[in-house]
Amino acid sequence: MASVDYYAVLGVSRDASQEEIKRAFRRKARETHPDVADDPDAEERFKLINEAYEVLSDEQKRANYDRYGTPDPRVGGFGSDYSGFGDFFGINDIFETFFGGVSAGMGGRAVRTDGRDMSVQVTITLEEAAAGVEREISVTRLGPCAACNATGVSPGGSVKACPECGGTGQRRTVRRTILGVMQSLAPCERCGATGRIVEPPCPACGGSGRAQVTERVTVSIPAGIADGQTLRVPGAGEAGVRGAQSGDLLVRVRVAEHEFLHREGDDLHVMAVLNIAQAALGATVTVPGLGGDEMVEVPAGTQAGDVLRLKGRGMPGLRGGRGDLHVHVRVEVPRKLDKRQRELLRELGETFGTGRGSKTPIERIKDWLGA
Template identity: 40%
Template sequence: MSKRDYYEVLGLGKDASQDDIKKAYRQMARKFHPDVNKAADAEQKFKEAKEAYDVLSDDQKKAQYDRFGHVDPNQGMGGGFNGGNADFGGFGDLFDMFFGGGGGQRRNPNAPQRGNDLQYTLTIEFKEAVFGKELDIQIPRTETCETCHGNGAKPGTKPETCTVCHGSGQQEVVQNTAFGRIVNRRVCSACNGQGVTIKDKCGTCHGSGKVKKQRTIHLNIPAGVDEGAQLRVSGEGEAGSRGGPSGDLFVVIRVKPHDFFERENDDIYCEIPLTFAQAALGDEIEIPTLTEKVKLKIPAGTQTDTYFRLKGKGVPRLRGYGQGDQHVKVVVVTPTNLSEEQREHLREFARQSGEHTHEQHQSIFERMKKAILGD
């Protein structure tokens, strides 16, 4: 199935700014977060939005996507050229075939090899992302076998140099043809390219030199971390081979939405209802923040959708000093289930204010008529 346009996924036009892209992604992340939305396609939509954001939030990737779309512009360039890392497919073998191995450098099968990196997705609460947290996670990974210390051989024995490839990890087949002497190299079938063979295998790892284990990793989640952030834990990935270093562990952060607060970068947003009387006459109300309740003065005549700022009541800045702000949006709530006495008071208020009078309606009607029909 073909991929959807990244701008379409986020509901944006191609002229969208980086702020628009980030805001749209956050809205979709909150809507389709698997911990909140239990629909069958929620996780897929969450991943689709994350993929779109990863590309469009990166200026270089965005420029390439805007020009080429989902098509890789490097395809069809002779073996998959990819931004300076060339994979020339079988050219090394061709040099070996026609020039007797003079065209490339042989890989040492006994050289140390770095272990693979691991990725772990960690879901945390909204306030844990704001204030940080220390916790332990369990990671399944391969580790060096403690019985054989990674060489794969039974204790008291050791691997032996392969008698077929003599430790090179490659077999050579020499042919004399009308074009000259041809040397063809392939992975040694006796040692599978390892350069060594094991006669008596370790009973713990069965000759692989590695075992699967559950590893406990202690994490320190910094205050201010946000959705999609990656924490790198050096050396906690898969074990290396032949004395090579371990890979790294990358912890991808997912943040659960909050019932009351919403986050935009280091700022916090919330919505507070006001009664008609509070908005008209003014009041002092209590506002919940991330740490406490504070007093907020509402001026008389405040209109619905007015924003008030609580300076320094937002999220601690992950890279820097201080905190963001909290923005409070007030919404005037229309009263319902009024008693007859309350209705009469409102009618009296309307009469004294000159609202909803016959003359006013007539005046509005006349102005509309003139606007439509002309003088």
């Protein structure tokens, strides 16, 4: 059973026409095809989009999906522990072809009445991820029908056991064949395999007890959350059939890239650009931080590529503590100098000698020969 809303997957409303569904599918398929998409989960998203289109493009599957939360509320398998074995070996198809149902003794899977989980995505800034934030988002879902208070029944009506199947949700058929007497089970068409019927059904929801609503949901995002983590809002997903348990709303949090700060776990990284004088003499510089500019003491003789650490100035951890801010040093050599700057640097360079002591190469050779 799908755990996401097929309509949300394709980005269409629940009353979308077949043409709108087809256009949405083609657009989404082009965007998420593994051959063109860079996302690591592109293949899974592409499969889910195809699954959604397969259900919503078929009128019968779509009708079952809208009413019962499943595109094909059928029975099958060898009981709850081995459900699906019959389908795997094709046994169900054989009995369906020759005897009109599933073989006797194969337990039927119950039609899903609980609401399904739904998923949405919200994007926040790095600063919001560090401080924690509440976001109000709009969610369109199948919610409890207000007209019948989610019962699915019109005023004065009631929910009864289906007289066709006796409340089991399955029709049993006995047939005589050349192999002997065969019994088969098939979903009850009158009650949609639920075993219950409503008389008379609520005209607003057709007896399902739920109708499409758009609601505002407040999501509390904790400080320190990482990009891609998912939060669960219990009961904010799809409502169950006729008052059954609602699904949850799964909120995937994306943290937008920061202009200057790069995050690795709870640590943050930032670049500090120094001129050659600051690197040689030491200086106090400012770099971007979460709460504004951070003051960094650069020691004299700092080299390009050195990393200075500001302890506890990174991201807060979800379980407490705080990461560090790592300041990566880049020494910027000027490309253009005026006359005075050239003279000063030349004088300075002469005071440094050759880089291997104050002696010239000829003097060092003479010293070596005389050793």
